[in-house]
Amino acid sequence: MAKDHRAGSKVRGDKLPAILMASHLIEGDTVFLGKAGWTRDPSAARIAHDAETAAAMEAEGKAAAAANAVIDPYLVPVDLSEAGLPIARHFRDAMRQKGPSVHPDMGKQAEFAPLE
Amino acid sequence: MTLITEDGAAEDRFTRADTLEAALAAEGPVLVPLPVAADYLAKRPGAETGISVPGATSIDEIRPHLAAAALVAVEFPGFSDGRGFSLARKIRREGFAGTLRASGPLIADQFADALACGFTEVELPETMANRQPVQQWLAAKETMSVHYQTGYGTEPSILQQRLTARKGATR
Amino acid sequence: MYRYDEFDERFVRERVAQFRGQVERRIDGSLSEDEFKPLRLKNGLYLQLHAYMLRIAVPYGTLNSRQLRQLAHIAETYDKGYGHFTTRQNLQFNWPKLKDVPDILGLLADVEMHCIQTSGNCIRNVTSDQFAGVAADEVEDPRPTAELIRQWSSLHPEFVWLPRKFKIAVTGASHDRAAIKVHDIGLKLKRDAAGAVGYEVIVGGGLGRTPMIGKVIREFLPKDELLAYLEAVMRVYNSEGRRDNKFKARVKILVHETGEEEFRARVEEEYARLDGPTINAPDEEVRRIAAYFAPPAYATLPETSAVLDAARAADPALDRFVAQNGFAHKQPGYIALTIALKEIGAVPGDMSAAQMRAFADLAETYSFDEFRVTHSQNLVLPHVRKDDVPAVFAALKAAGLASANAGLITDIIACPGLDYCALATAKSIPIAQAIAKTFADEKRQAAIGELPIKISGCINACGHHHVGAIGILGLEKGGRENYQITVGGDASEHAALGERLGPGIDAEDVPAAIEAIVETYLAEREGGESFIETVRRAGIEPFKAGFASFLDDRAPASEAAE
């Protein structure tokens, strides 16, 4: 592996709706900004439908990074499933919502209900 | 700016002056950029002078000024730019015995290496010094008590210590 | 193998304490993430897609059973029960927590291991030939040199903040298994006309975005001048390597842009200025280190083993295993065995804690308590008595470690790729798994013969795709994963970079594309030529043509599907 974490993925077109994703500083796992504070459950991520909410969430992420709680927070453009759950549009972000494809027994997919 | 030496925080006796005019107007020892050094010393021969050089400077450009300098400040644009460490080695190799300053946003974890490469002090921007107080620098300096590389720092290297131990054992 | 003395021990313990302090200062905010990141990288700690990842140094790929058992313990206590061997002979854990890392480092120190400089812009873990001390074509064992460099490069006060990472490889053999021509510095032990031992010094090789073959900067460097000469090269690079663009910061770009002649002149000028004798290791020290690598206490045995011959005749699976995974040992009656971590469908390089324990027992009982990690993400039992091979094979089978595919088309190198890696542009492991399944048939593999496939999940080339006989590079194109295929790469003394066959293809098409390339080879092959020999002789064109017609044949089908 060459370097290190690179926040953000290239997604063309509309950046909304979006969720905010980051890594937890002490544990290192992926966390999402939820309705109140951070959550490890991808389906509990707060969804920004408008630019204003997205900006507010981004600011919240930056503050959490400055407070040494999370690392590399960034907005992730999502599509909504029939049940209204956020599914990342970029395959890299989608991988972070699930866990390694070669280990279905590890990561989010092993701990939480699938995003459907 | 905060100045840290091996013994802790120190007072900076040098005034930075970026132009010849400013240097001539200043009181006490001045720290001038390399291109200003020759002109300043021509007007103030023998004055206690510091020369500031970016870490990327070639030793060939610095060499002619070393004899007259009391201090050389090597400027680090960022803590991860290691050119200054090699430049310090080259400056010391020229026989420079004055004060060698590392200037820029270094971190405490680099203090021991900076000293081992020949620096005598670090000049730190205030914002960094607030987050990493002097005690952290002094503590970081002590974390590693041994090193493998011969010719760095004042203590003998591990290789030299092994040799000494071996000679002691066979005697 | 090398054992720590009191100084090495103290050094590693203090480094653990130092890192513990750095973690504390990160958590209390004294260190920002921008400051902490290079510090943790210099101790092998990355932040990946799902978690932190800790890369543990396996200096020049040598380990013993006690160390492997400790790794199994760490895997079970602090990770998810497995580890991953990398293409640089290291081991990675994919799920550690920052707060646990200092304790993990302490456990590593207990067995003389560490994570020092397994990442970051510094001199990385030194790699070497996995058959060091075993191969008959060796001028001298490269491991004492590698150990000396390990010590010299550890926390070097001047060279910890280089423009970019710096990798050194050493070989002592005429057949290059350490890929020294694609390292920042490659050292080859050789003899001069008078019979004295020294090094050929190669600088400026590397893969990544701009792959280059290294240049010989010194034809012959006397052995005792090594450290001073390395210091000269490093000082030139640290002072002059580009820092304005990280993609141009490796020493290969400096050598390329400065010109080979001029670069050599600058190194020699620096070398002339420094005080060599004070920098170089004293002869006593060189001999002290070398003594640890003296040959083990081999028994005097006949060259052939009647026991093994009879067992091979009776068991075709054992016979295949020995033929494929055995490597000639210079000591009569012994053999080196490659253990391919490449079961069909498994993740290349992964090993479970249970497998680690089983394998540790084997190394301890049958191989003088020593084994090696290879850059092909496999392991080697270096000194096995031929008489013991049937017992070893049975134990390997029980542990799921008896794949008889070393060097074959299913022995695929793959970087972690998008499944773990934060930099990835595409998946890598699933591609390896799909190809291995396609070619699972043992007879088919045997008919194809030696064919190293190497896969990287992005341009950084950790899977060394440029030097794969077939190389696969995963990229992102138009929001999808897309794979470029190269042919003709070679990491050996014939070092060559692979050439692209044509446009990139979808993941689903990769196995069939590999089949098409193999078909071209089988049609072009003359006599007993291996894949790479055929490419070298026949050139790339037939493979391009074969690939083009593969694309043509496939096009209508995929259009129809859309």
Ligand code: SF4
């Ligand atoms: S080649 Fe790219 S994807 Fe693969 S491990 Fe290296 S950085 Fe990650």
